[in-house]
Amino acid sequence: MTDPYKVLGVSKSAGADEIKAAYRKLAKKLHPDLNPGDPDVERRFKEVTQAYGIVGDAEKRKRFDRGEIDASGQETAPAGAGSGYYRSYAGGREGAKYSRSDFGPEFDVQDIFGDLFGQRAPRRGADVAYTIKVDFLEAALGAKKRIRLADGKTLDITLKAGTEDGQTLRLKGQGQAGRNKGKAGDALIRVEVSPHRFFVRRGQDIHLELPVTLKEAVLGASVTVPTIHGKVALKVPAGASSGQTLRLRGKGLPAAAGKPAGDQLVKLALVLPEKPDAALKAFVQGWDGADKQNPRRKAGLV
Secondary structure (H helix, E strand, O other): OHHHHHHHHEEEEEEEEHHHHHHHHHHHHHHHHHHHOOOHHHHHHHHHHHHHHHHHHHHHHHHHHHOEOOOOOOOOOOOOOHHHHHHHOOHHHHHHHHOOOOOOOOOHHHHHHHHHEEEEEEEEOOOOOEEEEEEEEHHHHHHHEEEEEEOOEEEEEEOOOOOOOEEEEEOOOOOOOOOOOOOOOEEEEEEEEEOOOOOOOEEEEEEEEEEHHHHHHHOOOEEEEOOEEEEEEEEEEEOOOOOOOOOOOOOOOOOOOOOOOEEEEEEEOOOOOOOOOOHHHHHHOHHHHHHOOOHHOOOOOO
């Protein structure tokens, strides 16, 4: 490589400010963005940058002037040293030069060219993560919630119907401020949905276990059932069994984001009195059909 002083057009006695000024002048003239598609200009730009990486660095300049490194920044073997000297040296702390870019390992490219054109490069601000806890029904039906950001600012956010547990909402520009006129980061809001005491969500459907009495199961009945939309009447068919599931169409999650409205699935659970009275005991004991049925046989358990 050509002598770095000659590449920059300065003398060996030039001061640091003179070297930096020479580099900036050449870099402006030869920058690839200003000379697209010109390989010769690109080559010269790399030479100028590499030269500045040597003599623009006080420590490297001293080592170059003493003959310890050459114009490319590589170690020069001392008198009498064998060819293995450079390879063994490269394994030490200074071996980092093996991985340097065309701009040298000490340079932050954005800082160099931001400073070169009179300003630092814009940098986007960091995203900031938050967690918000919401009720089951708020997530299912949608709701407005207010959150307080790290800077003390409050924001009203909209939870869409069907918001899921663990879902992350992105608020554009509500993160940390950018640097040098860069865009602000975003606020990432992770939603934690509290479980409901009797509703369970599975996809778009809502599941509910509904206790029914012996009389309601045997004779059938119209019973009141809670849904996420309010209470509705449900017809329990005569002869219903515990574990049987009935469907309330359209009573699940509302249609949203291309998904159809869900249903509510009601699983019946037969509940006998905690202390059966004498009349019930007498009826069962006198019921001939009780000995003729074995539900375990139908289920294949016997």
